[in-house]
Amino acid sequence: MIITVVLGGIFVAVDRIAVNMAESQAADKIKSSQGLTSTPEISIKGFPFLTQVMGKELDEVDVSLAGITATAGGHSVNVTEVEAELRSVKIDSSYSSAVADRADGSARISYADLTKAAPKGATVGYAGPERAAKGQVKVTGSLLDLLEGAGIRIPGTFEGLLQGRTVSAYSTVSLKGGSTVQLKAESLPKLPLPGFEAKLRKVIDYDLKIEGMPSTIKLDKVQATDAGLRFSGRGTNVSLAG
Missing domain, CATH: 3.30.300 (GMP Synthetase; Chain A, domain 3)
Structure with missing residues (x-):
């Protein structure tokens, strides 16, 4: 024994x-x-x-x-x-x-890191439990900073109309192609300048390409949590x- x-x-x-x-x-x-x-x-x-x-x-x-x-x-x-x-x-x-x-x-990508990858002037954060359940995050930022950060030139005569205005939008998060995360705003505030809503959407809506995961693992689910976006595949x- x-x-x-x-x-x-x-x-x-x-x-x-x-x-x-x-x-x-x-x-x-x-x-x-x-x-x-x-x-x-x-x-x-x-x-x-x-x-x-x-x-x-x-x-x-x-x-x-x-x-x-x-x-x-x-x-x-x-x-x-x-x-x-x-x-x-x-x-x-x-x-x-x-x-x-x-x-x-x-x-998982934290909201701090999501903000680093967001358009200049934008902050990405937790949208609360009800919005998160719909797969949404909150995007906020100074309107002038967002437009200027995207290289959109604002005529000097119109800067006063936009000064001090902030953007607050709820963006729905989705997956494309197994490795690309897309953020698309549900709706955007009306602006006092014709045609600038479309330009603002081009700034707010953006894609995140996740690189380095094994190519044979395809992400097929994304969840918005209080700690950031969580992906699985x-x-x-x-x-x-x-």
Whole structure:
């Protein structure tokens, strides 16, 4: 009995050492293959690990990514809390790469980072629980700053009409193409200058392109929360490394 316990303890120790080494190597490969600026965190689930490796299939691998960005109008911001849960990860015969049958991915962009990517002069914030339930955020800003930040020239004779005016709009958030977030204002205030409503909409409505997520994971859901926008999606035949 004592020998069995000792051998069992040795096996567990060896198994944990092996899984730690595999996690480190997989993290380095994912960093290289995805072009990330920092090394992701890898957690290989299931026990024993060595038995899974011998069968060339891992039950679950969790990945926490960093270095993912969103871009809009030349601005680049960080995407936080990027995670992927990979299931049924099949290892190739050379043990140099692996492919997951299925992957569930999620990410979050804070309102502070959304504001950094917004048009100059605009602030993006939480719109409250009722609006958030409709997938909406609140966009506010000085009218003059928004128009001038977009390169729209205001004739000097009309600046007085716009001075001190602010814009407050509720924008609906949607997804396009599995990686692009679109913000579109529900309605805009009437302006005292003919034709400027259309110009203002071109400023307020904008797209965010999320870059760096595995190409086989397509985002298909976005939620407005009090902490920012949360995205989720699913992919199949997702490459883990190689």
